[in-house]
């Protein structure tokens with residue numbers, strides 16, 4: 001049986017981590033990238049444009065699974081141009097992958113789409129998969145993304161969408177800038193500090209992807225986050241503790257706005273809003289977490 005897994009947009013933070021993990025599990029990994037075709041560390045990078053059918057579609061024929069990570073990073077200023085690209089890159093890739101799967105003689109067993117917990121907006125309420133959606137640009141992105149993914153049925157391919165939380169890993173992701181701030185003694189509470197961070201360790205996220213690939217009973221939408229979300233205040237306190245940094249000044253909301261626009265060149269909502277999500281369906285399916293405690297998860301990533 002073909003054990004190839006195709007990671008569309010797999011050259012980024014989550015894709016690279018999953019690629020290494022899947023290789024260790026014995027799978028062959030192919031990454032679809034807008035960059036040049038090449039081979040690196042046993043992974044074949046195949047060129048695509050993320051929007052139109054091409055030779056790359058042959059990679060999907062007879063593969064075990066596709067995971068789609070494609071999308072312009074949301075870590076940017078929300079100008080009209082950036083907003084359009086954030087949406088377009090996600091919808092185009094979903095649509096063209098659906099086309100590619102539909103034209104396969106032997107379609108993959110499962111197609112897994114990366115989504116986001118941002119669909120719940122900015123809320124302190126506990127959010128299982130059933131919780132109401134929030135409002136605002138990020139919510140609109142997630143809704144369009146999910147609608148596009150489930151728009152067309154794939155008769156022979158199971159479809160799973162993981163609404164991913166704040167993934168903590170090495171070499172990139174959202175943790176890196178926070179570690180940098182903390183190392184300069186600037187790792188204080190951000191804004192009110194009441195906003196939730198639904199975090200999970202990258203190892204657990206990789207296991208969730210593997211579960212979605214291997215468990216033929218799983219389909220539909222899943223919250224892919226840890227079982228113990230924390231407030232920003234608690235997160236920053238724990239980060240400082242693990243990094244052996246003492247007290248650090250709070251960053252009041254107006255300063256976050258100024259810093260986000262002028263220094264970080266990103267939208268302040270990424271730091272000031274949050275959500276309190278639970279991976280209800282994974283828990284119901286008996287998923288066990290390697291890292292459910294924030295302090296030990298950070299210790300594992302930063303001190304080991």
Ligand SMILES: NC(=O)c1ccc[n+]([C@@H]2O[C@H](COP(=O)([O-])OP(=O)(O)OC[C@H]3O[C@@H](n4cnc5c(N)ncnc54)[C@H](OP(=O)(O)O)[C@@H]3O)[C@@H](O)[C@H]2O)c1
Pocket residue numbers: 009010011012013014015032033034035049050069070071072073074085089114115116117163164165166167168173174
């Ligand atoms: N990291 C997290 O904690 C997190 C949380 C929730 C949701 N997510 C979602 O999960 C997905 C993967 O996250 P990530 O952190 O791995 O993102 P990432 O590092 O930014 O990687 C995304 C990949 O998408 C491709 N891409 C970027 N801009 C594109 C564009 N305009 N058109 C087509 N392709 C484009 C790039 O691949 P090439 O340049 O090789 O083509 C890039 O490597 C994203 O959709 C993200 O929104 C991530």
